[in-house]
Structures are given as structure tokens and as C-alpha cells.
Amino acid sequence: MSETAQMIEQRREHEAAEKTVFGFWVYLMTDCVLFAGLFAVFSVLRHNTYGGPNGHQLFDLPYTLGETFALLTSSFTCGLAMLAAQRRSKRAVLFWLGVTFLLGLTFLGMELNEFHGLIRAGDSWRRSGFLSSFFVLVGTHGLHITFGLLWMAVLGVYTWKKGLTDSIRKRLTLLSLFWHFLDVIWIFIFTIVYLYGSLNV
Amino acid sequence: MKKHLRVWLGVVIAALVVGVSGWYLRLHTIPVLQPAGVIGDKERNLLIFCSLLAVLIVVPVFTLLGVFAWKYREGNQRYAKYSPELTGNRMAETIWWVVPGIIVAIISVVTWQSTYALDPFKQLSSAKPTLHVQVIALDWKWLFIYPNQNIASVNEAAIPLNQPVDFEITSDAVMTSFWDPQLAGQMYAMPGMSAQQNLEANKIGSFPGWAANISGSGFARMTFTIRSMSKDNFAKWIGAAQHSGSKLTAARYAALAKPSTGNPVTYYSWVQPQLYNTTVLKYMTPKLPQLGKHTAGATRL
């Protein structure tokens, strides 16, 4: 391959990567609309307790703060993994991805534990419109986290097997975008659902 | 020759269509255009006014379409100019941003005023007292309760001529829509919600009404009649209902609320107190509050 052909090739690949990242941003925007819809539903239904408990009675703010802490830290370690990827240090990437994964898993476990407690106490999504919207909003975020963890695991294996190729680094970028996005969504959930709920606003 | 034939054929067909349609329309009532109530009248007038405004847009569009299509057709090259480099004209484009803008501005003002003036929740001003009627949409019939007269009827309501009536509307089944086009527009009937339709009849007659939103298999047969009548006849109608002897107890109501079609017009001489209010409230809270028992539901929600 001549020099110019190689350059053309590089430019093409660069454009392809740019296209993918841009496309992923557009996807995140649509996901944002999806969450906006769920937030709107929650704010319509949050007082529709139909004789059941409200957020003030149900939420354990310190516990949720713990969840929040786990997720925020995972976002930070995910950032460290990205920095490691820029340094092309495979071991550091794998280490920080591992930490991120464990923190994400902790978050998910805590969330499931919270759900379990509510359901056992008879306060499942069947109880009222408020609880339906609570479970579905928080649960949708949880599903996203689950998917993110799966993705992280698969990408971890790829990184381990194939090393930090251009393609793998591009995919790590997308994963970190996704993970930070979920972090932002969680901050909204924490504020609107848990904080306002506990304060009975 | 052939061309003349085509033109004549067109004229004959057009004349036939207009003639037959005119004859057909003269034979039938067109409730929206021939209203029998003060609200219906105003809504009709609004419809006509806005249609005339719209003509201001339709006429130039159709004229330009016809003229341009004819003049600039390929076969007319000798007589029509061809300017392939023409890409736009600021002046012209400004005109068709601004002129429709003005028409829409006029419509906006009309919209704003008429929406307030014809708000179905607004009580009509009148020297006469307002008659209260409560409407419960059931699968698939309409229950009308007259709280102050303490009577009820199925699929038929009577109202006195030239007196304002306030229909309160809810549903004890699915969502549907209460529509009597000759008197006023429609209003959704929804479980757990109480909506209103204020109207006043200014003609005597029987006016058919419909459930205007799909509500299950009996939907098409869920019709009712509003009869507007003189004050005396209205008093007689109420009296007849009061002497019908049948009481709308909670048990009878539960039976009536079961899905059915083709229910005959039925009158009840007594109504379970607070029937309307409890029907609305039971969807909002699992524990019904204790309500006063002395009236049949005059409390406004």
C-alpha cells in the first residue's frame, strides 16, 4: 500500500469512529427522552398513593446515599480506566474496569435489596400508581446498569484478549459515555425520587 | 368536438352531484349546522366565520395552481416564459409568510376569545335558575340523575326550553364522550373525573346524542335523546318519573352498571343518595369518605 493510500485509509477509519461516537451521542439523547418520559410519569403519579405509603414513609435516605456513593465512585474509576486506555496501559484498564464493575454490581445489589424489602412489606408496584412509577423509573435505570455491566464484562474480555486496539478503545469510549450518562440520570433519580420524596416535597 | 363533449359531460355530472346533494341535505337534519341551543348556535357561527377566513387561503392556492399548471405546461412553450435560473423572490416569499401569518393571527384572537366564551365548564348567564343534571356513562347506556328532583332516567333526559342546564359528566366504566351535537359540543366522560357541559335549548324537540369515543362492543348502540320541552311539559315529565315507582337503590344501580345494550328508557322515582359523587370518588381513593345523606348529591366536586 502506498503512503497516500495508507493515509486515506487512516482518514476513513477516523471518520468511521467519529460517526460511531456521534451516533452514540444521538442514541444517548433518545435514551434521555425515554427517561424524561418516565420522570414525567413519576411526577404525575407521585401523589397517587391510593391509600398506600408515600415516599416519606418508605425511603431510607442514608441507604440511598450509599448507593449513590457506589455509583459516583464507579463513574470516577471508569474515568481512570479511560485515562489508562489513553496511556495504552492494558493492565491498568483491566484493573479499573474491574473496580468499576464491582462498584456497579454493589449498586445493583443494593437496589435489588431495596426492592426486595419493599415487596416483602407488601409495597410492590401493585400497591399504587406512585409505587408503580417508582419501581419502573428506578428499575429502568437498574436495567440500564445491568446492561452496562454485561457490556463491561464483554469488553473486559476483548481488552484482555485483543489488547487496546483502535476498535477496542473506541468501544471503551462509548462504554464510558454510557456509564457517565447513567450516573447523571441517577443524580436526577436521587434528587427527584428519593430526596424530594423523603422530604415530602 | 370531443373536447366539447367532455366539458358538457363535466357540467352535467357537476349539476347532478349538486342537485342530488342539495335534495338529500334538505331532507335531513344536520345537527352541527342546524343547532337548537345557544351554545350550538355560537359554535356553528364560529365554524362558518373560520371557514370564510380559510377561503382567503384556498382561493389563491387553487387559482395559482390552475393558472400555473395551464400556462406553463410543456405544450405551451411558445406563449409562456421559461426562467430556469429563477431561484426565489424575497418580496414574494415575505408575502406568503406574512399574509397567512395575519390570517392565523386573526384566528388566534378568535380562538382565545371563543375558547373562554364557550368553555363547557362556564355557567351560562340567565335570569332563570340553572338546572343540574348528573350524567354517568355506563357500559353501554347513559344514566341521567336529577339531584334536586331526586329522580333518574336511562338514555333520555328532559330539559326545559330557554333555561340553562349544567350537565356534570363522569363514567363508571371506560372513557367515552358525551355528545349531543344539536345542543352543544362533546365532553369526555371518564372514571374518577367529573367534567361539565353547560347548555341551553332554544328550540323544542328531541335531539339524538351519541357516545363519541369507542368504549367496547356496545359502543355504537350507546345513544341517548335529550328532549327539550316547555316548562309545563317538563314539570309533567318530572312528575311522571316521580310516580314511576321504581327506586334506583345501590343494588339496582350495580345491576344497571353491568354491560348491556338496547336498554329501554327507564325512569326512577328515587335515587341512592350521593350516587354521583361516590361513583366519582370510588376511583380516587379506596376509602370513601362519609358523605351527608340528606340530598342526592348536590355537593359539587
Place this chain on the structure above:
Amino acid sequence: MIAIHQFAFALLGKLSWSQLPQNNIERGGAAAIVLGLLLVIGTITYLKRWRWLWREWLTTQDPKRIGVMYIVVAFVMLLRGGGDAALLRTQQALSVGSSSGILSSNHFQQIVSAHGTIMIFFVAMGFMFGIINLVLPLQLGARDVAFPFMNATSFWLFFVGMALVNGSLVIGNFTAAGWLSYPPLSELKFSPTVGVDYWIWALQIAGVGSLLSGINFLVTILKMRAPGMTLMKMPMFAWSVLGSMSLVAFAFPMLTVTLALLALDRTIGTHFFTSGGGGNAMMYVNLIWAWGHPEVYILVLPAFGVWSEVVATFSRKHLFGYTSMVWAIAAIVLLSFTVWLHHFFTMGAGADVNAFFGIMTAVIAVPTGVKIFNWLFTMYRGRISFKTPMLWFIAFVVIFTIGGVAGVLMSVPAIDYQVHNSLFLVAHFHMMIVGGVVFADFAALTYWFPKIFGFRLHEGLGRLVYWFWGVGFIVAFVPLYILGFMGATRRLDHYSASLGWQPLFIVAGVGVALIGIGVAFQLLQLALSIWQRNQRRDLTGDPWNGRTLEWATPSPVPFYSFTKLPVVTDRDQFWADKESGKATRQEYEDIVLPKNSSLSVVIGGLAFLFGAGMVWHIYWLALLSLLGIVATLIIRSMNDEPEYRMSARTVEKLEHARLRQLKEYEAYHQ
């Protein structure tokens, strides 16, 4: 016994023999679908075309072929939805007074719902995505869309949605609650059968496909335009797609949310839209229209794009007022999110809210009106050639203007109170969507047909199609305006004889029959054109004296589209090239194209099983299919070489072969 019953439920969910069609009309529909499917399978097997079909079509990632598949599905669905319409009008012409016609109420309501669902999601959307796939990359001077694999997957999700809706005819039933299935009627309490579930999952799966397409085309337009093609040099069709796809990206997630919540209400007992339990059905109506109104513009904007191309080409002039047109699209995109409440002025909102949404609705008519005037002035001082696409344009202006005026009337809440949910409304939106969108699809198909298949459609039959459709449409829908004023609501399966509506319903039915003849001529036109394809070859690649880049390619356009990607300096690039003589140059370059992939079909298949599992409550199947989809995506992500390279030499050889073929056709012509 109970244990067996529970086991059967776990295994088969709600499936049972009793779910097969129970009456003759349903059996006829089911038989038509099953026999049609068998006929197609038999023919392919007989002709030994399975391998060809799999390699050339089903696994393709070429947007042009994907486009053709969309259009084939959409056209078949047009026949299905049209058949539904014929049944509905027959019922309405007969079911008067003591007669109750040929359909039971519930069956009639299922057909009404199926008609609406199919026509919007699988006809209008199908044609739209088909045409975008065919034309958009070519117009942008690109060989492909941004994400070819995702594009193929979108098609298969669309296909699966279609298959579920039609599957409901064979086993089970369809929703009887209308094409938007409002709760509480669509809740489990009032609709306990699988009908609503079919509706939910068909739309959910097809909707995800549409959302992915939206993202795909958005990125294609913003990132893959030919060098030199600034946004303001894009063809107007591309602009309209940009507008439409931005709406898709914002609106379709709302549909996903709404349908998911209704599904949760029906399956796990949440209380989002139930009456009682703290649910709120009015929220559903708001949510579904927050998607539904933008959806109208999602459909109509690309149609506007088609008209812009058609009018400019057949008037042989630049599009009049390009910049105004762009601003009008932008205005429509923004305003389309501020009008959804006009679908339910009668829900009892305050006068202030109703008035606001009424005014916004009237305001959106301004940019639409601007577009109409710009098209009219594109004709001004043109040289108009009245080929069928241009004829469709004339019908469009007439019908769309009448329908639009009806729309402006309904934007005034106090008028809407009297015509809402009536046949007046039905006439209005058919005039907008058939006159505005479907006619544009027909014009587009006639216009771009030679580009894709290499030969033109029969013009004479095209005119017959046009007249039968146009006149039939007027006859079918003008009576509905009058019926609306007479008090006839939509979706009526029966009415009293004393109302005198029957003659108008019969006239409307005659209109539907005329449209039916038009459709028959469409099929004939297609068959005859294929039969005579050698006389109808488009040898130039530019049969209409076109203006934009797609006409710079030969007809039929080869799978690599351009031998060398074009450089753009002008809005009507190909027109400019023809003027300057640049259009005839032949240049070659190395080309990179996506490989075929069977995984899109696999995802489609699994999505079908997932949908069926959810509809019939066969949860193990749904779960396994979902895991299968995830596994397929992981397998796909292992593929590091989804593309292949074709050298400039190979392209040149293919081009020479094509030119030799062209010579043969020329000989045939003489």
C-alpha cells in the same frame, strides 16, 4: 389435574385451539394469509431461489435493496389495510336499523384498529423508510448509510412488527380499542384477550426499529455528505428527512415508554393507566399524543421532500425559495411538539390550556402554507411536463389544502367540540395522510423506479391509477365531512335508520371501490411494466432530466452506487454538471462496502419469538429470545472485519460489463 394445567400454562401460556378464528370472515382472512405465505414459499422453492433470496436480499446490507424490501412489505400491507377498509365501509353501508351487517361489533372494532395500525406503521412508515433508504444516500453522494448492520436490523424489526399484526388474524385476535388503544378500555379488565398485547408488541418492536433508523439517518445526513455538500447545498428531500428523523429521535422514545407502561399494567399489575389504584388514563392520552402528533410530521415531512424534488424536476427549474423551505421545515419540527393537546380538547382542560394549544396548531399551518406557495411558484415560469408524479402533485395540492382547512377549523377548540371524534375528523386526517403522504409515496415510486430497477413504469396505466385513486378518494371522503356534521362518530358499526346516513355511507363505499380499482391497476401496471421491461429500459440513467446526484448514477444503480464519490459545488449538482458537461466523465476508485450479515435476520427471528412469547405469556420463550438477541449482538461485536474492499480495477471491469449490456439493450430498442 391442576398441576398439569399449570405446567401447560408455563409451557404454552394462553395459547390454545380455541384461539383459532371462529367465524367465516376471520377464517377467510386467516386462510388468505396462510395460503399467501404457502404460495410464496412454494414458488421460491419451485424456482430454487432460496439461496439467491438469502444471499442477495435477506442478508443484504445495501440500503437500496433494504429500501425495496420495505416497499414490497408496505405495498402488501396497503392491500391488507385496504381490504380492511372495504370491509368497514361494507358493514357501514349495510348495518342500519334492524340489520346488523356482516361483522360483529367486536370484529368490526378489531378491523378498525388493525386498519389504522397497519396503515400508519406498516404502510406509511414502510413506504417512507423504503424511499429514504433508496434515495437518501444517493442524493448525499454516499454509498451507504452510517450503520448498515443497524439499518438491516431496523428493517427486520419492522418486518416482525408487521408479522405479529398479521399473525393476530391467524391465531388470537387484535385490539378492539382503536389504533391508539386508549385505557381504561385497553386495560386487562376491559380487554382480557391477547388483542391489545399483539398491538403493543407489534408496535413496540417495529417502534424500536424506527428509532434505530432515525438515529441512523440522522448520522448519515450529518456525517456522510459528499465533500463540498454543505447543509445549505443539500437536496430538499435530504433536509426534510433530517427534520423527520430529528422528530423520530425525540418522539419514538415516548412511544416506547407509553407502550411499555401499558404492557406492565396488563402483565404485572402496575397502576399507570388503570381507573382506580392511583392510575391516570389521561396521562396515557397525553403521552401517546406526545409521540402521535410528531409522528404525523415524521410522515409528512419526507413527503414534502418528495414533492420538492418532483415539482422542481418536472418544472425544469430550481426549487423556488430554498431557504424559506428550510426554515419552514425547521419551524414545523419545533412547533410539532407544541400541539399534541389538540387531539383531546374535549378532555376538559381549562380554557387557557385549550386556547394555547389551539393557537399553536393554527400557527403550524403557516410554514406548511409557505411550502405550498413555494411549490406553486416553482411551477411559475417553468416548463411543466405532466408525467404521473406531477399529476399526483396536483391532486396532493387540492386534497391537502381542503384537508388542511378542515384542520385549521378543528384547531379552534370551540369548533373541535362539535367535530371531534366524528367522521369529519376521519375525513380530515385521511386527506392529510393519504393526500399528503401516500400520494407522495406513489409519486416517489414512479419517479425513482427506473433508478432502482432500470426501467420505467407504464405511463398510461399510471394515469388510470391516478384518476381512479384521485376520484375514488374524493368520493370516499367528502361524504364523511357531511356525515360528521350530521353527528356520525368514527368507528360506528351500526346506526339508526331514521338518521338518513345510509346513502352517504353507500357513496363512501363506492369511493372505496373506485380506489380498489385504482389499486388493481397499480398491480397491473407493475406486472405489465416488468413484462415489457426491455422496451422500457432507461439507458441514460437520467430519465426525467433530473437535478440531484442520484441521477448521476446509471440505471439500475449498481450496488456500489458511485464509481467515484462526487464533489459538490452546487445545490442542483447534477443539473449544474449537465450544463457544464462534467456529467459524462468516468472515474474509478477503491470502494469499501459492508459484507452481508445473516445476524440481522437472526435478531429479527428472535424478536418475533420474543414478541410472540410476550403476547401469549410464554415467558420462558420471551426470556430465551431476549438472551438470544444479546448473544447475537455479542457475536456481532466479535466481528472485526464487517467490510470488504473492491479495487478500482474491479469497479472498472464491472462498469465495462455494464456498458456492454447497455449496448445490447440499445440494439433491442432499435
